[in-house]
Amino acid sequence: MQDDFHKKIIPPFPQNCSAGRFGVSLFRLELLLGDFLPRICTMFVAKWLPVVVLVSGLAPLATGETDEYDAVxxxxxxxxxxxxxxxxxxxxxxxxxxxxxxxxxxxxxxxxxxxxxxxxxxxxxxxxxxxxxxxxxxxxxxxxxxxxxxxxxxxxxxxxxxxxxxxxxxxxxxxxxxxxxxxxxxxxxxxxxxxxxxxxxxxxxxxxxxxxxxxxxxxxxxxxxxxxxxxxxxxxxxxxxxxxxxxxxxxxxxxxxxxxxxxCDAPAPGKAANRIVPIAVGAALAGLLLLVLVAYAINRRTSKRGGYEKV
Missing domain, CATH: 2.40.160.110 (Porin)
Incomplete structure (x- = not known):
């Protein structure tokens, strides 16, 4: 019955976002947030991760750091x-x-x-x-x-x-x-x-x-x-x-x-701008990591008050 309950109430968590003890922690967090976190994870892996990779690859193009003579x-x-x-x-x-x-x-x-x-x-x-x-x-x-x-x-x-x-x-x-x-x-x-x-x-x-x-x-x-x-x-x-x-x-x-x-003690014009894209990508990833850690902390605090019995 408990397995049927989990199948009906809690949607399956994507395999590429859970492993070992970390997967168990995310499973507990899933009990708290329902299907909200799996959707975030699925959306990030399926949609935003390729975007991050693409932006990282295009960063040299955005800053003008390209090799003009690739073809010669x-x-x-x-x-x-x-x-x-x-x-x-x-x-x-x-x-x-x-x-x-x-x-x-x-x-x-x-x-x-x-x-x-x-x-x-x-x-x-x-x-x-x-x-x-x-x-x-x-x-x-x-x-x-x-x-x-x-x-x-x-x-x-x-x-x-x-x-x-x-x-x-x-x-x-x-x-x-x-x-x-x-x-x-x-x-x-x-x-x-x-x-x-x-x-x-x-x-x-x-x-x-x-x-x-x-x-x-x-x-x-x-x-x-x-x-x-x-x-x-x-x-x-x-x-x-x-x-x-x-x-x-x-x-x-x-x-x-x-x-x-x-x-000369000041950077030449354009050097500061060349770091904008990498900094933005790093800040976005840091924000995502912070969101996961906060959600995990809330889950740990909630699980101490009742755990699975209250579900």
Missing amino acids: AMEVVGEDEEYGQHTYVVENDNGVPCMSVALEASFEVPYVSSAQGAPTTLVSYFPLPGLNTSAKISNDSVCPENATAGEPGRLVVLFGTNYSQIFTINVDVHMDGKNTNWSVANFSLMVDYTDEKYFNTSAEPSQDEAFTAEVDISSDSTNGYECADNETVVLSSETSTSNVTLLYKDLVIDPFNNGKLTS
Whole structure:
């Protein structure tokens, strides 16, 4: 009779939500809440669990953390280059250092190659080399202290087989009354696709292309800037549909070479937003766990007052 009573009054509890002693506890809780908890559990397993999994899988898409080059091959070139932080110093006409920049940087440059017969999109990945390897400071570099309204201060690094790859950091200097401040106008890379060291049998219609990106780096004084964070900047071109990705870290820009540096102590824009989806998913799961624990505690307290005799 008791088995018939349980079959009629209490609906069967889903197997995927009960096991061992935990299943017995849930069975007691079921006596208290009837078929309410089994429906919640069934609904969660059948409907919300796939949603949680799907949201977790889509989190990188929602935050923009996707691999743009999933469908193409990545070529790591420039293996002979020295990875790591390198320092580049601009000197004035008298040979006195006037600006110093240090960073560890690398580039991801997509291009069309004919190496496999038919045109294929490849991505060349290579570092910004140091001055002791295959890079040098261009004479086009300008000390920020000598910058004019039409010509900003800039560091120009030449590298590649014939020094035909050109990386530039442009620095604007501003006068606010008696105070001097500065900002980085942009990063740019002039890509020479004819350099076979980085681009194997390139089939690009143009021999070179300029890619540029504005960045938010500034100081309200003559102090320099330093930041160890890993950063990613997308450089675009007015004539190309492809973008160049610049990855850098351990950045130091001392535009007046005075040795006074201000550290970046705030996260870059977008980093906080990138954690919103994982935090929301975790909070939802924590809330569900809290609901089950509260219901279990109520059941234990009720069972002490009468248990099965009162049912």
